[in-house]
Amino acid sequence: MDWNDTPEQARFRKEVHEFIGSRLPDYYRQRAVRRAQQQGLENDWQQDWVHGSPEAQAAAREWAAALAEKxxxxxxxxxxxxxGGLTTFEQFIMSWEFARSEAPVVGGAGTSLIGPTLLVHGTPEQKQRFLGPTLRGEYLWAQGYSEPGAGSDLASLQTRAVRDGDEYVxxxxxxxxxxxxxxxxLFGLFRTDPDAPKHRGITFMMLDMRTPGVSVRPIISMGWEHATNETFYEDVRVPASQVVGEVNRGWYVGMTLLDFERSSISGAVQQRMMLEELAEHLRENRSPNRRELVRHEIADRYVETxxxxxxxxxxxxxxxxxxxxxxxxSMGKMYSTEVLQRIARASMKAFGLYANLWAANEPLAPLGARHTQTAVHSVVQTIAGGSSEIQRNIIATRGLGLPRG
Ligand SMILES: Cc1cc2nc3c(=O)[nH]c(=O)nc-3n(C[C@H](O)[C@H](O)[C@H](O)COP(=O)(O)OP(=O)(O)OC[C@H]3O[C@@H](n4cnc5c(N)ncnc54)[C@H](O)[C@@H]3O)c2cc1C
Structure with a gap:
């Protein structure tokens, strides 16, 4: 295996790098600096676009327009x-360079999940209606799969969709x-036939979140982050034209999304940056006398990245x-999210009691409390998108050929 860029890949990497250099709005360029002064600045383009300050909204739109133009x-x-019609390796290089420059990825679940699914399963009308606005950031998407009692065992989902004329309720x-x-x-999975075997009676639909009967209740994480929600549906009427693929075959449409699994290169780059930041902090003796405590751990974590x-x-x-x-x-997802947690734990050990300081603008908080916040926020990463236990089951049965437990 050759780990080096081919001449074409090197040229493409330079092109991405130069594009970020010339087009990334100053707001994002300065974010790393501001993050150290202020709490809660996430690398979250959708947040900036919808709920950001006027400056953040302008930057989110400027960056999206620059990317669309290119x-x-x-x-x-x-x-x-x-x-972009880019090859897999060009996409890989692009996310690598974006992560290195902390340039936000635009589009969220719209460009990464529903768009590619519509390309495979959508009707010509659905492609015509949804792809353009999604690309321009006008349609911003959430994913409605999980329910109380249906997470790992997703096929147990119960939210009902009943046909009524040209609509589902x-x-x-x-x-x-x-x-x-x-x-x-929102795109999601809904039960259309409660009598069929559980994988069979599910339909994939898209619905406008502004439809009467949809309500959203925030879930605030232990890190005071509002990233996710409970959503409720009460007699929500959805045109039948918004069903993607065949009725009662939605499970297979929903699973198409998994084929668009991205490699976790941006995670690898971010982890390496975090580790280098920690090593520099210790080299400069900013957490006095803690170096020896974590020296070997840092080496281990470096190998893991x-x-x-x-x-x-x-x-x-x-x-x-x-x-x-x-x-x-599954190996990539499980390993990468667990390494992130281990890196954050090494930082907590290195910072000692100062690791308890949460606010980024607290002068005594090591590295602007970024590693402390990561230690808390990274807890969910081994759950969301399929828990580590489920990934291990997949590796055991499909990778190692072990029998189901
Ligand atoms: C922050 C966050 C964001 C999320 N975002 C979304 C989203 O946008 N859209 C969406 O649809 N869903 C989302 N999810 C849901 C996520 O996919 C589920 O939380 C996840 O699949 C686990 O399901 P569960 O929470 O129901 O836990 P359960 O499935 O109830 O699992 C509980 C525990 O049992 C273990 N377990 C379950 N089954 C097995 C098994 N067969 N073998 C071994 N261990 C098992 C699990 O690993 C876990 O430790 C999000 C979750 C989180 C935490």
Missing amino acids: GWAAPHWPSEYGG INGQKLWTSTAHKSNW EVVFNLSLRIASMQASGMIPNYEA
């Missing part, structure tokens, strides 16, 4: 739909509907040769 708002979509509750408070559209990097590269290589990563994606 054709990079949806780098993986075919160019005939306004995407939806009643029920979704849980963990991330970004619902900053989205105007190299493994995360290589797992990401493996996923990208498979996609580049037309294969669909399966247990390999």
Whole structure:
């Protein structure tokens, strides 16, 4: 395996780097500095676009327009739909360079999940109606799969959709509907046939969040973060034209999304940056006498970030040769999220009692409390998107061929 860029890849990397250098709005360029002065600045383009200060909103729109102009708002979509038509490796290099420069990825679940699903399963009318506005950031999407009692065992979902003329009427509750408070559209799975075997009676639909009967209740995490929500549906009427794929076959449409699993290269880059920041902090003796305590741990974590990097590269290589990563994606997801938690724990150990300082503008908080906040926020990463236990089950059965427990 050759780890170096080919001449074309090196040229593309330079192009991405120069693009970020010339087009990334100052607001984002300065964010790392401001993050150290102020609490709660997330690398979250959708948050900036919908709820940001006037400056943040302007930057979010300017960056989205710059990317759209270049054709990079949806780098993986075919160019005939306004995407970049980039190869898997070009996408890999692009997310790598974005992560290194802390340039936000635009589009969220719209460009990464529903767009590619519509490209495979959508009708020509659905493509025509939804892809353009999604690309331009006019339609911002949330994902409504999980429910109380249906997370790991997603096929147990109960929210009902009953046909009534040209519409479906939806009643029920979704849980963990991330970004619902900053989205105007939702794609989700709904039960259309309660008598069929549980994977069979599910339909994939898109609904306008402003439809009467939809309500959103925030879930505030232990890190005081509002990232996700409970959503409730009371006689919500959805036109039948917003069903994607066949009625009662939504499970398979929903699972298509998993084929668009990205490699976790941006995670690998962010982890490496975090570790280098910690090493520099200790080299400069800013947490006096703590260096020896974590010296070996830092070396171990450094090796682990190299493994995360290589797992990401493996996923990208498979996609580049037309294969669909399966247990390999589970390995990447599980390992990367667990390494992040271990890095944050090493930082907590290095900072001692100062690790308890939460506010970024607290002068005594090491590294602007970023690692403390990561230690708290990273807890959910081994749950959201499929828990580590579920990933281990996949690796055991599909990767190692072990029998089901
Ligand atoms: C912050 C956050 C954001 C999320 N965003 C979204 C979103 O936008 N849209 C969406 O639809 N969902 C979202 N989710 C839901 C997420 O996919 C589920 O939380 C996850 O799949 C786990 O399901 P659960 O919470 O129901 O836990 P459960 O499935 O009830 O699991 C509880 C525990 O049991 C373990 N467990 C369950 N089954 C097995 C098994 N077979 N073998 C071994 N262990 C098992 C789990 O690993 C876990 O430790 C989000 C979750 C979080 C925390």
